[in-house]
Amino acid sequence: MPSQNLLPFERGPADDGAAAHVLASRALAAEPGVWDELRQGDGGLRALWQRFARGLPAPAAHAGIAEDLDRRLAQVAQRIRLDGVTHNVFSEDPAVGVAARPWSLELLPLLLSAADWAAIEAGVVQRAELLQRMLADLYGPQRLLHEGLLPPALLLRHPGWLRPMVGVRPPGGGHLFIVAFDLARGPDGRWWLIAQRTQGPSGLGYVLHNRLVIARQFPEAFRELRVQHIASSYRRLLDTLEQAAREVAGGAAPRVVLLTPGPYSETHFEHAYLASYLGVPLVEGGDLSVRGERLFLQTVEGLEPVHGVLRRIDDHWCDPLELRPDSALGVPGLLQAARAGSVVMANALGSAFLESPAIQGFMPGIAQRLAGEELRMPSLPTWWCGEAAAWAGVRGELAGKIVRGTYPGGGRTSPVRDLADVAIEDDPDAWTIQGRLRYSRAPIWGAGMLTARPAMVRVYAIADGGGRWHVLPGGMTRVAPREDGSVSMQRGGTSLDTWVLTDGPVDTFSMLPRPLQVDDLAERRRPLSSRTGENLFWLGRYTERTEQLVRLARATLLHIDADGDAPPAVMQALSALAVRTGLAPAGVPTLLQSAHLFERAVLAGLGDGQGALSVAYDLAALERASLALRERLSPEHWGLIRSMREAFAQGLQAGAGELPGRAQALAALDRLALGLGAVTGAQTDRMTRDHGWRLLTVGRLAERLIGVATRMQAFLDARALASVAGIELLLELFDSLITFRARYQRHEDLLALADLLVLDSANPRAFAGVLRRLRTEIGKLPGPPQTLQPLLALLPAEGAGLALESLRGADDEAVARALRALAARLAASGAALADAVGERYFTPAHGVDQRV
Numbered sequence: 001m002p003s004q005n006l007l008p009f010e011r012g013p014a015d016d017g018a019a020a021h022v023l024a025s026r027a028l029a030a031e032p033g034v035w036d037e038l039r040q041g042d043g044g045l046r047a048l049w050q051r052f053a054r055g056l057p058a059p060a061a062h063a064g065i066a067e068d069l070d071r072r073l074a075q076v077a078q079r080i081r082l083d084g085v086t087h088n089v090f091s092e093d094p095a096v097g098v099a100a101r102p103w104s105l106e107l108l109p110l111l112l113s114a115a116d117w118a119a120i121e122a123g124v125v126q127r128a129e130l131l132q133r134m135l136a137d138l139y140g141p142q143r144l145l146h147e148g149l150l151p152p153a154l155l156l157r158h159p160g161w162l163r164p165m166v167g168v169r170p171p172g173g174g175h176l177f178i179v180a181f182d183l184a185r186g187p188d189g190r191w192w193l194i195a196q197r198t199q200g201p202s203g204l205g206y207v208l209h210n211r212l213v214i215a216r217q218f219p220e221a222f223r224e225l226r227v228q229h230i231a232s233s234y235r236r237l238l239d240t241l242e243q244a245a246r247e248v249a250g251g252a253a254p255r256v257v258l259l260t261p262g263p264y265s266e267t268h269f270e271h272a273y274l275a276s277y278l279g280v281p282l283v284e285g286g287d288l289s290v291r292g293e294r295l296f297l298q299t300v301e302g303l304e305p306v307h308g309v310l311r312r313i314d315d316h317w318c319d320p321l322e323l324r325p326d327s328a329l330g331v332p333g334l335l336q337a338a339r340a341g342s343v344v345m346a347n348a349l350g351s352a353f354l355e356s357p358a359i360q361g362f363m364p365g366i367a368q369r370l371a372g373e374e375l376r377m378p379s380l381p382t383w384w385c386g387e388a389a390a391w392a393g394v395r396g397e398l399a400g401k402i403v404r405g406t407y408p409g410g411g412r413t414s415p416v417r418d419l420a421d422v423a424i425e426d427d428p429d430a431w432t433i434q435g436r437l438r439y440s441r442a443p444i445w446g447a448g449m450l451t452a453r454p455a456m457v458r459v460y461a462i463a464d465g466g467g468r469w470h471v472l473p474g475g476m477t478r479v480a481p482r483e484d485g486s487v488s489m490q491r492g493g494t495s496l497d498t499w500v501l502t503d504g505p506v507d508t509f510s511m512l513p514r515p516l517q518v519d520d521l522a523e524r525r526r527p528l529s530s531r532t533g534e535n536l537f538w539l540g541r542y543t544e545r546t547e548q549l550v551r552l553a554r555a556t557l558l559h560i561d562a563d564g565d566a567p568p569a570v571m572q573a574l575s576a577l578a579v580r581t582g583l584a585p586a587g588v589p590t591l592l593q594s595a596h597l598f599e600r601a602v603l604a605g606l607g608d609g610q611g612a613l614s615v616a617y618d619l620a621a622l623e624r625a626s627l628a629l630r631e632r633l634s635p636e637h638w639g640l641i642r643s644m645r646e647a648f649a650q651g652l653q654a655g656a657g658e659l660p661g662r663a664q665a666l667a668a669l670d671r672l673a674l675g676l677g678a679v680t681g682a683q684t685d686r687m688t689r690d691h692g693w694r695l696l697t698v699g700r701l702a703e704r705l706i707g708v709a710t711r712m713q714a715f716l717d718a719r720a721l722a723s724v725a726g727i728e729l730l731l732e733l734f735d736s737l738i739t740f741r742a743r744y745q746r747h748e749d750l751l752a753l754a755d756l757l758v759l760d761s762a763n764p765r766a767f768a769g770v771l772r773r774l775r776t777e778i779g780k781l782p783g784p785p786q787t788l789q790p791l792l793a794l795l796p797a798e799g800a801g802l803a804l805e806s807l808r809g810a811d812d813e814a815v816a817r818a819l820r821a822l823a824a825r826l827a828a829s830g831a832a833l834a835d836a837v838g839e840r841y842f843t844p845a846h847g848v849d850q851r852v
Contacts, residue, residue, distance in 0.1 A: 020045055020053035022065040027443060027450035031483075035185050035440035036452060037110065048111040048225075048501065049443075055221025066448045072217050073107040073445060079213050080105055083635050084642065085206075085273075087489050088266045103206065103269070104494035107445045109214055110455060110477040111225070114503045120183065120191055120459060121471045123377025128179045128461035128469040130363070131198060131354055133370045135175040139166055139350060149365050153386055153429055158407055160199075160315055160352025164322055168339050170348045172244035177310075177346035178204075178237060179461045183377075184454075185440035192437055193360070193379040194456060198351040200312045203458055203476040205270025206495065208234070208277060211474065214497035227499045228473035229507045236462050236470060237310075237346075238278050243465040244344045245308030255527070256308035257283045257297060261317070261329045263627045266489075271312050272630035280310065282631045285318075287529040290333030293340035300533040300691055300841040301782040308344040315352045358384040358406045358432040380437060386429035394433050395424075406432045442479055442496060453479040456487045457498060473500040473507075528691045534842040535628045536692045540700030541834070542622040543683065547676045548707040548733075549615050553583055553606060554669050555732055557662050560591065560599050568592055570726045573718035577711060578602065582613020603659045606668075607652040615672070619645040632692065637682045644675040694777050698837060701774045705830035708734060708765055712757065713823040716816050724748050730757070734765045750812045754819055758800050767800035767826060774833070782841070791840070794833045801825065 023038070024045050030036040040046055045053065059068035085103040112120070137144050138161075144150045155161050180201030182194040211230060215222045238256070245254035260271040262284050275282035281297070288306065289296050296303040316323045318330040337343050353359070361382035367375050383390040384406065394401070403417050406429060417431075424431045441452035459475040477496040478487035487493040556574050559566055575590035575598065577583075588601040609616040626633055626641045651668030652660045660668070683700075687693045711733050720726035727748050731737040734757050744752040761768040778791050802822050807815055 019056045019065050020050055022069075023049060023053055023443075023450065026066060026448065028452060030441040030452035033187055034438050034452075034454075035187055035189055037185075037440050037455065038443040038450065038452070048113055051225055052111060052218075052221050055218065055224040057218070057220060069107065069445050070448060076105055076107055076213055076217065077102070082639060083209070084269070084630070084639050085209055086269050088264060088268060089489075103209075104489065105210055105213060106479070106494055106496050107214070107217065108443055108450075109218075109497040109499040110442050110457065112457075112498065112500050114501050116191070117473065117500045117502075120377070123191070123193070123375070124181050124183075124459055124461050124471050125469045126367070126371065126373075126376050127181060127193065127196070127363075128176070128463070130367055130370055131179060131196070131351075132174060132176050132463075132467075134354065134366065135348070135351055136173075137370075139168060139175070144366060144369070147369070149369055150359075150362050151384070151387060154356070154358055154362075154384060154406070155353060157429060158353040158356060160350070160355065160408075162315065162323075162335075162350035164335055165339070165348075165350040169341075170338070171248050171341050171344045174244070174463055174467065175348040175351060177240055177463050179347075180458050181461070182456050182458050184437055184456045186437050187440075191377060193377055194437070195357070196355060197458075198347060198354045199314050200347065201458075201460060202267045202270065202312065204234070204237075204460065204472075205267070205272075205274035205277070207460075207472070207474060207476045207498075209270075209273060210476065210495060210497040222499070225499065226502050226506055228502045230472055230474045232507055233460070233462055233470065233472035234278065236464055238280070240463055240465050241308045241310060241344060241346050248342060248344055249305070249307045254307035255297065255305060256310065257281045257288075257306055259283055259285070259288070259309050259311040259313055261285075261313050263624075263630075265312070267312070268627075269630065276631045278310075281527055281529065281532075283529055284531060285313070285328070285330045287531050288331045288334075290331060290337050293333075293337055293342055295331070295334070295337045295343045297527060298530045299527045300530055300695070301527070304527050306343060308346065310346045315349050318349060352408075355408075356406055356432070357382060357404045357434055358386075360434075361387075361390065361432070381435035383433040384429075385424050385431045385433060388428075391424070391428055398433065400436055401433050402436055404432050404434060406430050438483075439480075442477065444479060444494075453481065454483060454487070455479045455496070473502075474498045526690075528695075530842045532629065532632065533692060533695045534838065535625050536632075536696040537699035537837065537842070539622065539625040539629065540683070540696035540698070541703040542618055542625060543676065543679055544700045544703040544707065546615065546618040546622060547673075547680070548704075548711075549581055549583060549613075549618060550669050550673050550676065551733055551735070552577065552581060552711075553602065553615060554666060554673070555729060556583065556602060557599070557666055557669075559729070560595050560662070566725050566729075567720070567723045569718050569720040570723060570729060571595075573715045573720035573726065574729075576718060577714040580710065580714065582617075583615075599662065600659060603662070603665055606665055607649060607660070615669075616645075616649065619648060619672075634682070634686065637679070637686070640675060640678055640682065644672060644679070647675070648672050691782050694780055695837070695841065697777050698774065698781070699834070701770055701777065702830045702834045702837070704765065705767070705770045705774065706827050706834075708757075708767065708770065709823040709827035709830065713820060713827060716820040716823065719816075721750055721753065721816065722812070727753055736763060736765060739763070750815045750819075751807060754802075754807065754815060755804070758802060758819065758822070759804055761799065767802075767822070771795055771800060771826075781837075791833065791836055794829050794836060796829075 027038055038045065038049055059065055080102050086100040087103055089101050134144065138155065145152050145155065176198060178201055180197040180203065183191050184194050185191055241256055242254055245256055248254065258271060258275040258280050260268060260282055265271065272282055283297060287298055289298055295306040297306050313329055317327045319332065319334040320327045320330055321332045322335045335349065338345055338349055360379040361384050363379060364375055367373060383394040385391040398419055403419055403422050405417065422431060439454035439456060442455035443450045444453050455477055457475050457477045460472040461469045462472060463469055475498045477498045478493045479496065480487045481492045556578055559574060571591040579586055584598060584601045584605060589597045591598050605614050607616045608614045609620050623641050623645050626638050630638060648668055651671060652665060654660045683696060711730065715721050715726060715730050721730065728737060731740050736756055740756050743756065756763060756766060758767045760766045761772045763769045774795060775792060778788060781788060802818060807818065
C-alpha cells in the first residue's frame with residue numbers, strides 16, 4: 001500500500017541517508033587512541049547514530065540539515081535562557097564574587113546502547129550496595145578496620161569521618177538513599193569508575209531539565225530509538241525518603257524538605273527546580289531549628305515538624321555546634337537530632353570519606369569480603385601512598401599517572417596536583433596516585449560541524465524501600481573543552497543529555513502518585529517558611545517601590561525644561577521628593593538653583609546599583625528576592641524581573657565618562673514601566689491566594705501607603721498644590737489624572753483632590769483604597785483574629801482616618817493642614833506596620849504562637 005502523502009504543513013523525518021552523511025562528513029576525526037562515540041574505526045557512523053540520523057526531523061523549507069541543526073542549537077540556548085537555567089561561577093577575584101551564568105547544554109545527546117547500559121547498571125548497583133554496607137560496618141562493628149581491609153589512618157584522618165555518628169543507626173537502617181558515580185569509557189570501550197559522590201550528589205535537577213529540552217528537539221528520534229524515561233527514578237527517591245520518614249512521624253504524613261545552601265550555591269537552580277518537581281519545600285539552614293532533639297521548620301504559622309531532609313549541603317557545613325563553627329549554612333543541633341533518630345537524612349551524615357580517591361584502591365578486597373565477588377566495573381588503578389608497599393611499588397613508575405590529594409583540599413573534591421609540586425615523602429598519607437584514562441570522545445555540534453570532546457557520565461543509583469538499588473536510566477554527561485581540561489562546569493565544561501536505549505518496553509511512569517483521597521487534602525497544604533514569607537513580603541515592597549520611583553523619575557525629567565515653566569513651589573516639591581526617595585543625592589542643588597546639575601544627578605543615579613534607593617538598586621533587590629523564590633515563581637515571572645534589570649541597564653549605557661541623555665533615560669524608564677505593569681499583573685492575577693501571596697500583597701500595600709503619603713506630604717509642605725500644575729503633577733504620581741479630569745472636569749481645587757486621592761475607597765492608590773485593602777488582607781493573615789488586632793490597630797479603623805464632613809466649610813489652608821497631618825500619620829503607620837509584620841512572622845523569637 002502506498003504511504004500517505006504529507007500535507008503541506010506537515011514535516012516528516014529527514015532523508016536518513018542525507019542526515020547520516022551530514023553527521024559523518026561534518027565530523028572532525030577523533031584523535032588516535034581514544035574511543036569515538038560517533039564513528040567506528042572505518043569512519044562510518046556507529047549503528048546507534050545511524051538510527052538517530054533516521055529520526056532527525058526534516059529541515060524547514062529552503063534549509064539544509066546542517067542549517068537546521070544550527071537553528072536547533074540556538075533554540076536550546078534560547079530555552080535555557082527563557083527558563084532561567086543557571087549555574088553560579090565563583091571568581092578568584094573577591095570583587096567579582098559569584099556570577100550566575102546560563103547553563104551550558106549541547107544539542108546532541110550521548111547515546112548508550114542497551115548492552116552498554118546493562119554493564120553500567122550491574123557495576124553501579126554493586127558499588128552502591130558495597131558503599132551502603134561499608135557505612136553500616138564502619139559506623140558499627142568496624143570489621144573492615146579490624147581485619148585490615150581498610151587502613152585506620154586513611155579513615156580516621158579524613159575530615160568526612162564523623163566520630164559523633166559512630167554507633168548511630170539511621171532510621172530505616174540505610175545511610176545512603178542516592179549515590180552518584182562518575183564514569184568514563186576507555187579506549188577499549190570498557191567503562192571505568194572515576195569518582196563517586198555520596199554526601200549530596202548534585203545534578204539531578206539539571207538531568208531532568210536537559211531531558212525536557214533535548215527530547216523536544218528530536219521527538220521522532222527519541223521515540224524511534226526507544227529511549228528509556230527517567231521520571232520513575234525521581235518518584236522512587238521521594239517514595240523511599242517518605243517511607244523512612246513516615247516511621248519517624250509515627251505513621252502520620254511526613255514532612256520532607258530539600259535543604260539548600262542558598263541562592264549563592266553553585267547549583268541553586270537545580271535545587272529549586274528539583275524541589276518544585278518533587279513537590280517539597282526548598283529550605284535553607286536558617287529556616288530550620290532543633291528543639292528537644294527534633295527538627296522543625298520555622299513557618300509563618302509557627303514551628304512545623306520535619307521528618308525527612310533531602311540535603312544538598314556537605315557534611316561539615318551542616319551543624320555549626322559540632323562540625324564547622326563558622327558555618328552559616330547549617331542547623332545548630334542537627335547532629336543531635338540525627339543521633340536521636342528523629343529525622344531521616346538523605347544522605348546520612350558521615351559518608352564524605354567515601355569520596356576520597358584512596359578508597360578505590362581497597363575496593364576489590366572489600367568487595368570480596370562483603371559480597372564475595374569481584375568488582376563488576378573497574379576503577380582507575382589506585383595506590384594510597386600511606387601504605388608503604390603501595391608507595392614503594394609505584395614511586396618509580398609515576399610517568400603517565402596523576403597524583404590527587406587523599407583528603408579534600410579547600411573544597412569538596414580531592415584536587416589533582418602536578419607531581420613537581422608535591423612532596424609525597426613529607427606526608428605520604430595525604431597523597432594518592434591513580435592511573436590516567438583517556439576518555440571517550442562525544443560528538444558536539446556547533447557552527448555547522450561536529451567536534452569530538454572528552455566525555456564523563458554521571459549516573460545515579462537510588463535505593464528503594466526494600467534496600468534494593470536502581471539506576472536512573474540516563475544521567476548527566478559532561479564534556480571537557482580539551483584533552484587535559486576539566487569537565488567541571490566551573491572550569492569550562494558543558495553538558496549533554498544522556499539517552500539510554502532499551503530493547504524492552506519504555507517506562508511510561510509519571511511523577512503523579514496514586515489519586516488523592518479526601519483525607520489527604522489537608523496534608524498537602526504547602527507550608528510557608530518564615531524566610532520565604534519574608535522574601536515574598538519584600539518582593540511586593542520592592543515591586544511597589546520601584547514602580548513609584550520610576551513614575552517619579554519620569555515626571556522629574558519631563559518637568560526639566562518643559563514647555564511652560566512650572567511654579568517654583570512645584571519644582572521645590574519635586575526636588576525635595578527626589579532627594580527623600582533617593583532619586584537624587586542629598587546636597588545636590590535643587591531644580592530652582594540649577595536644573596542642569598539636578599538633571600545630571602538624577603541621570604547619574606538612575607543606573608547606580610550601589611545607591612541604596614536608586615532605580616537600579618531597587619531592581620537588583622527585586623531580582624535577589626525573586627532568585628530566593630525560584631521554586632515558587634513561574635519561569636515567566638522570574639524571567640521578566642531579570643530581563644527588566646538587564647534591559648534597564650542596557651538602555652542607560654553611554655560612552656566612557658558620559659551620562660545617558662534625558663531622552664535615552666526616558667525611553668528606558670518607559671520600557672521599565674511596561675515591564676513593571678506585567679510583573680504587577682503576574683502578582684495580581686497569576687498567584688494563588690495563599691499566605692505567601694497575602695504577605696506579598698501586604699508588603700506591597702504597606703509600601704504604597706508609605707509612598708503615596710510621602711508624596712502628598714512633600715507637595716503640601718512645599719505648598720505646591722496651590723497651582724493647577726502642582727495638582728496635575730501629584731495626580732500623575734498617584735496615577736489618577738484621567739479619573740480626576742473625568743470626574744471633576746475643570747474643578748481643580750484642593751477639596752476635589754482630597755476626595756479622589758484621600759477619601760475614595762474605590763481608587764487603588766487613594767489613602768482610603770489602600771487602607772481598605774490592607775485591613776482586608778491583614779485580616780486573612782495566619783493567626784486567630786485576636787492576634788491580628790495589634791496589626792490592625794496601627795491603621796485607622798475605617799476609611800482614611802479623615803471624614804469628608806470634617807472638611808465642610810474649611811478653606812484651602814485648613815484642608816491642607818488636615819491633609820498634611822493625615823499624610824504624616826499614615827506614612828508613619830505604614831512603616832510601623834511593615835516592622836510589625838516582620839517581627840510577627842519573620843522573627844521566630846517574637847513570632848506567632850509556636851506549634852510543636
